[in-house]
Amino acid sequence: MKKSLLTLICLIFAVGITQAQLLPTFKLGIKGALGFSSLSSDGRFFNSDTKTGFQLGAWGRVGIAGFHVQPEAYYASKRVGVETDLNGGESGEATFKSFDVPLLLGTRIGLGPIGVRIQAGPVFSFAQDGKVNFTTATQWDRYKKTSTGLIGGIGADISKFTVDLRYEHGLTDLNESPDYNQKIRMWTIGVGFAFL
Template sequence: MKKLILAAIVCVLSVTYSQAQLLPSFKLGVKGALNFSSLHSEGKLFNSDTKTGYQLGVWGRVGIAGFHVQPEAYFASKRVGITENSEDGEGTFKSLDVPILLGTRIGLGPLGFRIQAGPVFSFAQDGEIKINNVTRWEDYKKSSTGIVGGLGVDVSSFTVDLRYEHGLTNIGQNATPDQKIRMWSIGVGYAFL
């Protein structure tokens, strides 16, 4: 009799879980993050060219059957150190970034772990590049693409993300070495829907 009751409980939980996975889910929220970016890392994750910036924006998540799409839009300030022709400088790229992440969530109820990856499209709004006190903003492209991936944790309505973004576009107009944004970010968010 105990085995029959236990089997019935497992069966009911399995059906409930599978139906919950097949129902579409929707979330909408806000997020903020610190980012650590560089234009070239010379094979290192962090070096003297890595500078700290920030991100502020909104995100949404639509999921079904354990998978989800998470589009985001945020304002980003990416600060980088620049070395060009043995001259040191610093730059700030202020952009509207639009990642479209595909992922999966593992967990039940209010606690879940996410794995996500996808493209990111960046549109420069403003910025400043100074090398030896000479402004060189016109030497850089105003849009770029990259790929972003990372891990996240959901605890009820709160989210925490750790991501790496690797630029695919050489953002220098005439730069001989490729100048691509490489960035780590750690962010927190809140889902109000």
């Protein structure tokens, strides 16, 4: 009798979890993040050091059956340290200001308000003013206004709060010159709040 009762309780619990995962979910929130970026280059034109920038924006999440789509939109300031081979060597910083739109696909593991997420997807960047601000004596103005990349990472949900650790890998050569192959690489750690 006890085994039958225990089996029935486990069955009800399993059906409840399955039905909960089949119901669609929707979240909407705000986020902020610190970004640690560098600019890779295939040539010997310059070396890049990691500098700290930031992201501010909003996110949404639509999920069903344990999977979700999470579009985001945020303003990003990506800073990199630059050391060139020009004019006997120059050093300074470059700032890429952009409006970024990631489209992440992922899954969430957990029960109720606490869970862990794995996410990945493309990111589309649109330069704020089409320029890159360099603090070196040499000015470059041949940078593209749009670029794409891939983002992947892990995150945690604790009630309405979110925490994310991500890596962004640039796919687009940012410089219009065919002589340089420059791509953004960035780690971010962010926090967010879901108000829906």
